[in-house]
Amino acid sequence: MIVLQPHLPFDPEETTLSFASRLAVLHTGRGMQRLLRDLKIDMPGLVSGRSAETAALAAAAAIPPDGLLANRIDVRQTHSWFRGERLAKAFLSPRAARYCRACLAEDGDVGSWRHRLIWGFRHVHRCDRHALWLTPTADASATSLHAVLAPEGIAQHAEVGDPHPEYLSWLRARLEGEPLPDDDWLKGQTLEQVLNASEMLGAILEHGHDVRVTKLPPTTDEQATDIGFSIYREGPEAVTEALDTIHGASKAAAVQAGPLAYYGRLFDWLDRRSNAIDPGPIRDILRAHIVKHFAIEPGTKVLGEEVTVRTSYTLQSLSDELRMDRRRLSRLLQKIGKVPSGATDRESGNLIFDAAETLPLIEAFQSAIRLHDLPEYLGASRRQIETLYRAGLLRPLVPMVSAGAVRNVVFARDHLDELLAKIAALPTVLDADRDKYHSAPHACQRGAGPFETVFPKIMSGDIPCHRDPGKRGIEALIVRLDDVLGGPLPA
Structure with a gap:
């Protein structure tokens, strides 16, 4: 050699x-x-x-x-x-x-x-x-x-310009192997993954969903990349916030509008143009954002991966799932505050409903007990029920401050069953001691205080209470007057 x-x-x-x-x-x-x-x-x-x-x-x-x-x-x-x-x-x-x-x-x-x-x-x-x-x-x-x-x-060159952007300093440090503080997020990504993601985020935020990054002049592309880098380097939460902004800035209005309409060139890049080179974690972040904001059917592939669990619904898919008329469902969702009151069919059709939150709420509403039927269900008088309702001790599915709450008030069955279960768990009394006990309403009449004050103390255990085995629900509550009055009654 x-x-x-x-x-x-x-x-x-x-x-x-x-x-x-x-x-x-x-x-x-x-x-x-x-x-x-x-x-x-x-x-x-x-x-x-x-x-x-x-x-x-x-x-x-x-x-x-x-x-x-x-x-x-x-x-x-x-x-x-x-x-x-x-x-x-x-x-x-x-x-x-x-x-x-x-x-x-x-x-x-x-x-x-x-x-x-x-x-x-x-x-x-x-x-x-x-x-x-x-x-x-x-x-x-x-x-x-x-x-x-x-x-x-x-031989000649222009005068020194403005300070160079932050991403150039980061690139220089990576090339020279210099330690970068708090860089665990970027350290696991390639140079191309970081810079391409930064460029796409910044370009769409600055120039809209239809921007073509390869057509941007150098000064504009540098600015877009630096803006995107300042976001991307902060980690997944900052990227998600940027996606919220991009999604919210979309002009898409059609019910059938998909991710391309809401994320523009960013989705196009990650869906079709980045198959040869792994684009990095931004694809997973965007996929999670899409699944959150779109009613994706299980089995659908989103950015290369199959969605196995439904996490959200449109009004139509929720109507199909519950086998409920869409207009009736819309009125129900308005009542429980999930659709703005008076929303048009297009407006409600564009809404997305979280499956984990909405389905249990609707199921609870479908099996709910009306205020009119509460006395029989809870074993109480109508007056007692109205008293407990006004005091906020019986919680309706639709808060009383919500629009329409004064009509067709209903209560979740599990909430009522929980209360009945507490009463059923109370000890019973021997027949020999039964004459020492009185019903809770009777104790209130003898000076124990308003029923809406005594009842929660009974339920919390502050007032010792037993159950009359021959009765059910609230009417089964029996107490000793000494316990509720703090001593024996005067002769």
């Missing part, structure tokens, strides 16, 4: 092809093809980032191979590999397509020009060192800057 002299050190910021190009200028004064032929290194293999050719170049230059291998971009037919990450070919290119004039001017003569690795990322539009917009070369497929630039073309 030929070892090149003089020695040329490798810059960790440059690409493998940039180093090969500088070696060629130094040792042949020509392009890298002549040098690689002399070194018997396959040029297409090196340009494509193959490890064998890259290691051979490091050996010829007498440098450790780790740096060159870390900065190579292994380009395959359908994708690329970079530092163990599978990437889209368009995400990171090894080609000399763009450059910073200030960086090249600082490098000095042509032989010292270095094509920085960070310039190859699609989301990088400016130099993070000088805050200057990157300049495109005449040939985006060029393997080196030396082949497409003349020294006079980079």
